[in-house]
Amino acid sequence: xxVPVGHWLALSAALFSIGAVGVLLRRNLIVVLMxxxxxxxxxxxxxxxxxxxxxxxxGQVIVFFVMTVAAxxxxxxxxxxxxxxxxxxxxxxxxxxxxxx
Amino acid sequence: xxxQPTTLLRLIPLLPLAGAAICTFAATRNLRSVAKIVGPGxxxxxxxxxxxxxxxxxxxxxxxxxxDRVWNWIDVSALQVDLAFRLDALTSVMLLxxxxxxxxxxxxxxxxxxxxxxxxxxxxxxxxxxxSMLVLVLAASLPVLFIGWEGVGLxxxxxxxxxxxxxxxxxxxxxxxxxxxVGDAAFLAGMFMLFWGMAAAGAPSLAFADVNRMAPxxxxxxxxxxxxxCLLLLTGATGKSAQIPLYVWLPDAMAGPTPVSALIHAATxxxxxxxxxxxxxxxxxxxxxxxxxxxxxxxxxxxxxxxxALVQRDLKKILAxxxxxxxxxxxxxxxxxxxxxxxxxxxxxxxxxALLFLAxxxxxxxxxxxxxxxxxxxxxxxxxxxxxxxxxxxxxxxxVPPLAAFFSKDMVLEAAFMHxxxxxxxxxxAAAGLTAFYMFRAYFLAFAGESRMDPHVEAHVHESPSNxxxxxxxxxxxxxxxxxxxxxHGFLWGDRFGEYLAPVFAHVGGHGGEHAEAGGATPLxxxxxTVSVAAGAIFAAWKMYGAPSTLPDEMEAxxxxxxxxxxxxxxxxxIYDALVLRPYAATSRFFWKVVDSxxxxxxxxxxxxxxxxxxxSGRRLQTGNVQHYAFAMLLGAVLTAGAWWLxx
Numbered sequence: 001x002x003v004p005v006g007h008w009l010a011l012s013a014a015l016f017s018i019g020a021v022g023v024l025l026r027r028n029l030i031v032v033l034m035x036x037x038x039x040x041x042x043x044x045x046x047x048x049x050x051x052x053x054x055x056x057x058x059g060q061v062i063v064f065f066v067m068t069v070a071a072x073x074x075x076x077x078x079x080x081x082x083x084x085x086x087x088x089x090x091x092x093x094x095x096x097x098x099x100x101x
Numbered sequence: 102x103x104x105q106p107t108t109l110l111r112l113i114p115l116l117p118l119a120g121a122a123i124c125t126f127a128a129t130r131n132l133r134s135v136a137k138i139v140g141p142g143x144x145x146x147x148x149x150x151x152x153x154x155x156x157x158x159x160x161x162x163x164x165x166x167x168x169d170r171v172w173n174w175i176d177v178s179a180l181q182v183d184l185a186f187r188l189d190a191l192t193s194v195m196l197l198x199x200x201x202x203x204x205x206x207x208x209x210x211x212x213x214x215x216x217x218x219x220x221x222x223x224x225x226x227x228x229x230x231x232x233s234m235l236v237l238v239l240a241a242s243l244p245v246l247f248i249g250w251e252g253v254g255l256x257x258x259x260x261x262x263x264x265x266x267x268x269x270x271x272x273x274x275x276x277x278x279x280x281x282x283v284g285d286a287a288f289l290a291g292m293f294m295l296f297w298g299m300a301a302a303g304a305p306s307l308a309f310a311d312v313n314r315m316a317p318x319x320x321x322x323x324x325x326x327x328x329x330x331c332l333l334l335l336t337g338a339t340g341k342s343a344q345i346p347l348y349v350w351l352p353d354a355m356a357g358p359t360p361v362s363a364l365i366h367a368a369t370x371x372x373x374x375x376x377x378x379x380x381x382x383x384x385x386x387x388x389x390x391x392x393x394x395x396x397x398x399x400x401x402x403x404x405x406x407x408x409x410a411l412v413q414r415d416l417k418k419i420l421a422x423x424x425x426x427x428x429x430x431x432x433x434x435x436x437x438x439x440x441x442x443x444x445x446x447x448x449x450x451x452x453x454x455a456l457l458f459l460a461x462x463x464x465x466x467x468x469x470x471x472x473x474x475x476x477x478x479x480x481x482x483x484x485x486x487x488x489x490x491x492x493x494x495x496x497x498x499x500x501v502p503p504l505a506a507f508f509s510k511d512m513v514l515e516a517a518f519m520h521x522x523x524x525x526x527x528x529x530x531a532a533a534g535l536t537a538f539y540m541f542r543a544y545f546l547a548f549a550g551e552s553r554m555d556p557h558v559e560a561h562v563h564e565s566p567s568n569x570x571x572x573x574x575x576x577x578x579x580x581x582x583x584x585x586x587x588x589x590h591g592f593l594w595g596d597r598f599g600e601y602l603a604p605v606f607a608h609v610g611g612h613g614g615e616h617a618e619a620g621g622a623t624p625l626x627x628x629x630x631t632v633s634v635a636a637g638a639i640f641a642a643w644k645m646y647g648a649p650s651t652l653p654d655e656m657e658a659x660x661x662x663x664x665x666x667x668x669x670x671x672x673x674x675x676i677y678d679a680l681v682l683r684p685y686a687a688t689s690r691f692f693w694k695v696v697d698s699x700x701x702x703x704x705x706x707x708x709x710x711x712x713x714x715x716x717x718s719g720r721r722l723q724t725g726n727v728q729h730y731a732f733a734m735l736l737g738a739v740l741t742a743g744a745w746w747l748x749x
Binding site: 023024025032035093094 | 726728729731732735
């Protein structure tokens, strides 16, 4: 029994919304980074679901791209967070409102 | 009729100009001794060069001129103007007057300005003035003349306001400048109009030689253009030469140092208008209407200014109105076509009026600036040289034979009568009587009779030093003999002056020259009439002011309104104030307060206010918080998607 594509898309939308709300509302940079990962994976889920539904491999290929980019982004993001933390001793996003050196 | 090239003429204005530069330098370093040598010295040098140039000019055949092309000044396709100087008979007379009388006045200034801390600045201005005036009379074309025309106006302004620390002096300078500007604007317009006509006639040039040559053709093409140009040029002349309606600045110009009044506001600058009309004689005679206006302005001004001078108390003001009146004679002379008579009176006037002003300055010098003739009296005892030379000047201006103005004034009046202007002649005759009266009134009040001086002042009265009295004596001699070059036709050597100038001027049509009709008994009768009017006026002045008399007070009691009118100078200043200055100021204020401040500034500031207000409120969006931006993006994306979904 196959789960209909609408369910997958609804789950993807729900995950994306959770991620977006997390990005908007949370102040801890690590949590914000995690929320971005959730949004990325929500999009991946939509790609995979539609790929299967449309019998096309394009979506799955894009997902690989997204995963590699996301890995790179996570690495860079975490590195920045570490550097910021070392400097400021906090991870509250509001504290970094000003980018002036 | 060929012009002989030379490079001598450029030296003439250049010498005083260099003097002005050196004196300016001396003024900044306060090198008084340098200015004292260079100031009069540069004018003396110019005088010597003028003598050399005139000597060379006299060797040329009659009708020729010396010409000095310095460089091509304006080169705009058809309009070609050379910076060129030209010396002909008329210019030679003007040059001799300007540098000769000018040098005497510079010499006098050494004594007069002796204690002034700004003496170098004074000589710098005076030299600059001399240079400008020399450019004016040497110019070979109207644009070059205009350089000098503006230059003398500027120097007049600078010198009237020389003691600028007193507001009244600075105001007088400004008044002179503005009144001159009104005339200058008309002068420029006249020049443009003339060029327009010249270009249309196929000779796009403003050189005097070309204009005078083309004048008949211009008049044949469009008489109204010639008349218009002449009237505009005349307006310029009324500004510079202090004629009705623009004469109002000259009485106020007496605020300047007295040598300035003598040099600029009597001998030279104010005669520039007369010179200009005489220079363009061939153009002016082509427009009988314009000539009529010129003559009328001259005669009316001569009479009008003389009546004001009757009741003035200030010695320099009397002389100022007298100057306006005498320039009226010159304008009358050129207006009736007797150009050489006008220029002749210009020359003699330069002698005797410079003398009178310098003598008045000598009186001021002795009395510590007192100018009210009713507070003088009996000065003849204390100031023998000044009073005698002043008497010579007074006799000369009154037209007593055989002094200078007798011949020149008579020549003007005779020409006015002979050329068919009996009304103007009568005005001139009446003005001659008034002139004799007010000048002798001033003489009797100041130099004769009992002293009415303040005892403190009287104790210090002294004759001026020799560098002031020598110019007085020289000018007195010139005031006596200066008229002998232009004797009446047929008497001794006759009118040599007129013959000398004749090649320069146009001859009024039909008469074949100014003196062709002379020789009958009429000129002699006119002369006798003029002399008897002058003699009567002198006698009246002696009756009223020479001997102790209550006559002036009785007259004033009987005609209070006439006296008030004359004391108020016909309220011309007040009328101009009400008719021109106030409306002009009100218009300016309207444009300032309403148009500029409210409308234009309102629009400009309004744009700024709206933009900065928008920025101020828009600034709140820029929190710098990434999460807010992300929220805005999400919101935008959702709204876009929603809108797409709704209106799909």
